Amino acid sequence: MHGTVSGAGRHGAAAVHVVSRDPVLASSIAAGLDALGWSDVRPHPCSTIARELVVGSSHLVLVTDEDGHLPDASLNVLGRGRTGVGVLGSRLAARTLLAAARRGAWVVDGDLPLLHQLRALDRHLSGRSPRGVDAHAVALLHALVLDLERVESLTRREREVLARLVEGMPAAEIARSLVLSLTTVRSHIRAILTKLGTTSQLAAVATLLRVGSGSAAPDLPQN
Numbered sequence: 001m002h003g004t005v006s007g008a009g010r011h012g013a014a015a016v017h018v019v020s021r022d023p024v025l026a027s028s029i030a031a032g033l034d035a036l037g038w039s040d041v042r043p044h045p046c047s048t049i050a051r052e053l054v055v056g057s058s059h060l061v062l063v064t065d066e067d068g069h070l071p072d073a074s075l076n077v078l079g080r081g082r083t084g085v086g087v088l089g090s091r092l093a094a095r096t097l098l099a100a101a102r103r104g105a106w107v108v109d110g111d112l113p114l115l116h117q118l119r120a121l122d123r124h125l126s127g128r129s130p131r132g133v134d135a136h137a138v139a140l141l142h143a144l145v146l147d148l149e150r151v152e153s154l155t156r157r158e159r160e161v162l163a164r165l166v167e168g169m170p171a172a173e174i175a176r177s178l179v180l181s182l183t184t185v186r187s188h189i190r191a192i193l194t195k196l197g198t199t200s201q202l203a204a205v206a207t208l209l210r211v212g213s214g215s216a217a218p219d220l221p222q223n
Contacts (some may be wrong), residue, residue: 014084015040016125019071020063029061029088032118038125040198046071059125064089064110068096086124088117096147098141104133107141148211150196158195161188166205 016038020026023045030043068089087100090110094166097107106129108120123129154162157178165175176187193199196207 014040015058016061017042017044017058018063019044019046020070021065022063023046025063028114029063029118029121032114033121033125036118036122038122047158059084060086061102061125062087062105064093068093070096070100086121088121091144092148094144094211095142098138099138101134103143104131106134107137111182130196144210144212147207151208151211153195154192158188158192161185162192162204165189165192165201166208168170 004126016030016033018029018033018041020029020043023043026043026045030041033041062085064070064087070087085100085104086108087097088108088110089097095112101107106124108117108124110117112120151159160178161174164177169177171185171189172182174180175182176216178185180188189201192204193201196204198204198207
């Protein structure tokens, strides 16, 4: 237990269980919630969710790994209609976050600074966010997944060209950088715009930033 006071958490008797495959991350989140006044926060650095967490009435915070996956059986927890469940993950875990949101879980943007993540968790855990399926969150995450799929459809060379567009390089400089002809670079740019469903290089750059952790990426809904 991470709290200085045994028993009830700040907003009720239910404990807060933080489940992650990364023990350091689970402990960091638990310590942060403890600092915000939650007195019964328990990190679980394991890959399998214990039965008592599945059927219990305590809060669950499920953390995605670097590949965007949840701890084993996490979606089964959500599929049971379990309340008080939240998922924390980066935008690269958009598919997992979308699946969780559709099952009524609340989501927290793991690309935010840690303090912002903790404040968002605190809002959700204390009941200051709507319960049930959040249609707005689902819509935003669905759009993010579509952007991610478009970016993933790019070839390796197209991604190299797009990365240089993000850096602000003009086509001629990209050609010199990649040792390609200007005609070839322009052909790659046209292919990128087509695959990303846009007509401007600026919009293509914005799409890439939306699926990453760049400053132009929109915050996931925090309610």
